[in-house]
Amino acid sequence: MRRGLRHLALATGLLAALAACETSSLAPRETGVPPHARPDALAPEPEMPEPPQKRSLASRDLETYYARIQNDLLAQGLLRTDGGGPDTPFTDTMLLRNFERIALAEEYERGAGLRPSRGELGYIKKWTxxxxxxxxxxxxVPLDQRVQDRNMVVQYVxxxxxxxxxxMSVTSGDANFHVLFMSEDDKAQIAPRIRTLxxxxxxxxxxIxxxxxxxxxxxxxxxxxxxxGYAYGDAIAVIRSEHPDLLRRSCVHEEIAQGLGLGNDSPNARPSIFNDDDEFALLTTHDEMLLRLLYDPAVRAGMDAEQVRPxxxxxxxTLMGGES
Incomplete structure (x- = not known):
């Protein structure tokens, strides 16, 4: 503020001096002498950008915490990215069983926050x-991480x-499935944003x-x-930006797939990301089959187990190579 006032005063003085020269008979009205450049001291100062916000200690602590978790899981041979192999065989009977537990049961009770459900089979839920x-x-969230994560979501979708x-497509316009990458420092913005959506x-x-x-x-x-109802109209996924790359990618794979209607986990599902043992980080061949089953045109939102089982x-x- 003080610097701005000083510049204003100097500019006013120059205008007064120029006015005096115009009325003097000693000063020529025209001259071939080019004017001197305006002194640097009189040039307006460029606007300084806002200082960047700094991440909180809580956010940095979470980043360290999740990096340690990822390293521990990798050291145990978990967070596999191979999609399954000869060591993870499954049959059509196992696929049907896993489909019923993952697509028909729910992880949490409806309308009860994070209270675990009792595990009963319910109804098919999917997008129409x-x-x-x-x-x-x-x-x-750093700009380079934003580019990386957006590209990851586009490829996965x-x-x-x-x-x-x-x-399915990624859009910058009207959306009904929102993927929010948020840090601990953004926590206060999450609930208002969800209420808007x-x-x-x-x-x-x-x-929650x-x-x-x-x-x-x-x-x-x-x-x-x-x-x-059981046909989805909106979905919101929240992913912590403090995760290291593989955990963040794992979150994207599981949460978007769950948001399509595979809403539960099962300890018997293997190879699968719908299992709390963290053996697999990314969508597997088994999980792709679950999605194909769910989005078969004959499988409709609202069907119960008896209707959908045959x-x-x-x-x-058919998916496993047998005859339908």
């Missing part, structure tokens, strides 16, 4: 309308569209995002198009 995915970032045959969100669901414990690396919530049994046999 095109999925338009938007990618958003918290303010302190294209892959899922090919697997399911369902229309889904105005009628259940308060208990919103509370307000007090997200560090034991939850990432999560997704899918919302039915109609109250009490369809999935025949389709699973």
């Amino acid at each position: 309308k095109p999925i338009r995915v938007a990618v958003e970032f918290g303010e302190l 294209n892959r899922l569209a090919g697997i399911t045959g369902h229309p 889904v105005p009628d969100v259940n308060p208990s669901a919103l509370d 995002f307000k007090r997200l414990p560090r034991s939850i690396h990432c999560l997704v919530m899918a919302f039915s198009e109609r109250p009490g 369809i999935v049994r025949a389709r699973a046999a």
Whole structure:
């Protein structure tokens, strides 16, 4: 402020001097002498950019914590990225069993926050309308990481569209599936953003995002198009930006796939990312088959186990190389 006032005073003085010269008979009206450049001291100072925000100690501690978790898992031979192999065989019967546990049961009770469900088989949940995915970032996510993560989501969404045959794309416009990469420092923005995206969100669901414990690396919530329905209309995935690359990619793979309707985990599913043992980091061949089963045109949102079982049994046999 003080520097600005001084510049204003100097400019006013120059204008007064020029006015005096114009009325003097000693000063020529025209001259061939080029004017001197304006002194540097009189040039307006360039606007200084806002100092970049600094990540909090809590965010940096989380980054160290998750890096240690990834290193520990890798040292144990976990977080595999090979999609399964000869050491992880499965049959069509196992595929059907895993489909029922992962697609028909729910990990948490509906409308009850993070309260685990009792594991009963429910109803098929899936998208029936095109999925338009938007990618958003918290303010302190580094720019190079944003580019990397957005490209990762684009590639994965294209892959899922090919697997399911369902229309899916990443968009910068109107979206119904939002992937939010947020840091600990962005936590206060998450709940208001979700309320903007889904105005009628259940308060208990919103509370999850307000007090997200560090034991939850990432999560997704899918919302039915109609109250009490089973066809999805919106979904929001939140992924911690403090994760190292592989854990962050693992979160993207699992949460977007779960947001398509594979909402549960099973300790018997192998090779699969829908298993809390962290053996696999990325979508496996087994998981691709689960998605193909879920998005078979004969499998409809709202079907129960008795209705869907014969369809999935025949389709699973075909996928495994048998006869339908």
